[in-house]
Amino acid sequence: MAINSKVQSLLTLVSVFKRVSHELTGIVKEIASSFNLDPDVEVFVSYLNFTEAQLERSSEGPSVLGKVCGYYDSKRRLITLYYPCFIEGEELNLDRVFETIAHELIHHCQYTCRDQACRNVCSVHMTIDEEVNIKSMLPYELRPHEIEAFDKQERLAEEIRRRWRNTIEYTIHRLDVTLRLPINAVNAFLQQLEKSLNFSIYETITKTLISRYVGEDVLAYEVIEAVKRIKTFIDEELQGESHDTRSCIERKLSDVNELLRSYASSMHEVFVKSFLNANLKSVIFTATPVSSSGSRLKVYVVTNAGFAIAITPSAVAPLVTATLSPLQPFTISDISKYGKHYLNIDHYLRYKPAVKDFKVYLHRDEGEESVLQITAKHICNAGKNFGENLEELVVLILLLGTEKGIEVEHIELRGLDKELIRIKTEAEKDVVKEILICNNKIALNDKELHITDAIKAITSLNTENKEISEILKQYFVKRLIMRILSIPLLKKLDIDPFEDLKCECYTR
Known part of the structure; x- marks a missing residue:
């Protein structure tokens, strides 16, 4: 038995x-x-x-x-x-x-x-x-x-x-x-999540990407053309309003900066939905070799949303690998509330009722491949391919805390028909942060890009591949312009897209 x-x-x-x-x-x-x-x-x-x-x-x-x-x-x-x-x-x-x-x-x-x-x-x-x-x-x-x-x-x-x-x-x-698994190791990850809630970083990355691949003049032209296409609809919906109000709303719809802020807001929502509300599958504490003579602690936060995050803080490595698996839905944002209880095997072994929401398993195999096997099993069978839209990849890069010094590595594992992709960077205080996702392609308009190419394009100051540059240009233009052209659709869904605009224009 x-x-x-x-x-x-x-x-x-x-x-x-x-x-x-x-x-x-x-x-x-x-x-x-x-x-x-x-x-x-x-x-x-x-x-x-x-x-x-x-x-x-x-x-x-x-x-x-x-x-x-x-x-x-x-x-x-x-x-x-x-x-x-x-x-x-x-x-x-x-x-x-x-x-x-x-x-x-x-x-x-x-x-x-x-x-x-x-x-x-x-x-x-x-x-x-x-x-x-x-x-x-x-x-x-x-x-x-x-x-x-x-x-x-x-x-x-x-x-x-x-x-x-x-x-x-x-x-x-x-x-x-x-x-007593160190809560400060996970805190490094949680602090980065808190930084990623800052709306200004989404505005900055949005403007950077649009400037790099579209250009202000091109975007301004496309926006004006889009507003012209729905001008008849605007006139019909606002026929009872004054000329000044209609003109004001048209100017606001044509405001490129306002449009970029709206797009940044949508990426902020992606972060909250895809990252903060992702449910945990497991938190794994293990040792990872850093030289021929030593190893360090490595913490994997594995989700059911198609991605895992790994942190390698400057700390002594554990003697065994510990896997904590939640017994009920437990989101990433919940870690900060209950971390001291849940990330503590000593509490589990001595006072099990305090950590009833987790199953704890210790195993002596400290090989990283075995941990990656567990991680890949969770994220590749999550039912969701992380990176299905470009915005998720943009937010992913923001989560690493930098656009610079990012490495992309392909990992082949025995018995797995998909590759793991590891995106990592060395952040402040010698803390290495990684994000693991499954090998996948991303659909941009009618074109498909390999996720690796998309990540490189997002993080590179200059993308030499003209074909990828053109794909990204068309993608960003379409995503932004569709936010304007969707206004008639919103009206059909009984959502009045002009209410906020009218309020702003009335107070002018």
Whole structure:
């Protein structure tokens, strides 16, 4: 019988703690040797939430000596570190990590060292039998070996931090990133969404594209011709109005800037509809190689709207790949409301009711291809080909936050009959942002363009391909002019297209 996903995830979690335990054991053995302590010591990282005082005394409440998130088993020569104890609020307390390692190494010294070489670490020595007697005789706060450990832990912790800070912090951070997926990574994506709500950027990109492919003179001519074509309709609809009002409305219909603002508004609506209201299929946190020796966190936000967004922030990579799949419709804009709850595996494992809207799955396969397979399956079978109209591609480029330095890459995946297209840019603070869509063609008027050609045309200052330039010119002219020529149609649909115009003209 196959193991269900929850059990498999927990087995993966066990392997994560074993891996971290093994890495920290190697580091602590090195520390012990450098201080002339017996290197025969092991480290075990636990997901239980205990302090040393809680394990050593039956009374409730914190110890007056202080808080140590570990325990030394003198019989097994084993240091246990209790990971949840290192978390305060939403933050990992690294000072406590170093102090706990130092504290438990002092205990290791007390039970194993019998010569002058280790006097700089401990001066209280005891056997296992003596330990049993002392624990039966004295409360935790009055035990000599505990008083010495608390007294000397800060100095030893500072020395450990000075010499082994990078390796210890890197190991603990990888565990922390795995269990408490960093909300700040997704916030980088959400902040870009907020920037993309700024209407002025749509006006700027609209004017840029029209200027590049159409030209102001050509557009002005086409607009005047379009207004002439519906002048009879205007006169009939406004026959009860004064000559000044009719003339005013004609001028407004002929106003190129007003038309461009209207077109920019329609692209803004595309962003809200296609991006903000897109439902999530999954949020995937994984590691991606950045060099022969290291990797970084990569977050995929996969939607049912035919696209996925990936962010590679400057953060430590997780130990495993985590996939969060919503159990009910959950839009991209919802992430900002509930992110701290939903993007936190620790919450899921401990307080499942708080994250009941997501199914969480951990798997050890950190290969990017497996993640791309999941992503491609969702976006290529979404029932919607993203980029079916040019406006979606324009908004997509805006979402990357820049028109410059954009790379377009084709990715072939096993078992997938379509290519993935990855559009990426390196943004501020070394954050790489990518958008993934399925290989597709885009229909512009009666012509078809490959999406790659359309993206290059949108992002290039000069498009050398004259055929593509002409296609884009005709497309933009048609889209803009149709906004004027659609006025008679709007009237047939019982929408009065002149009401706002009349109000503006009456107040002049």
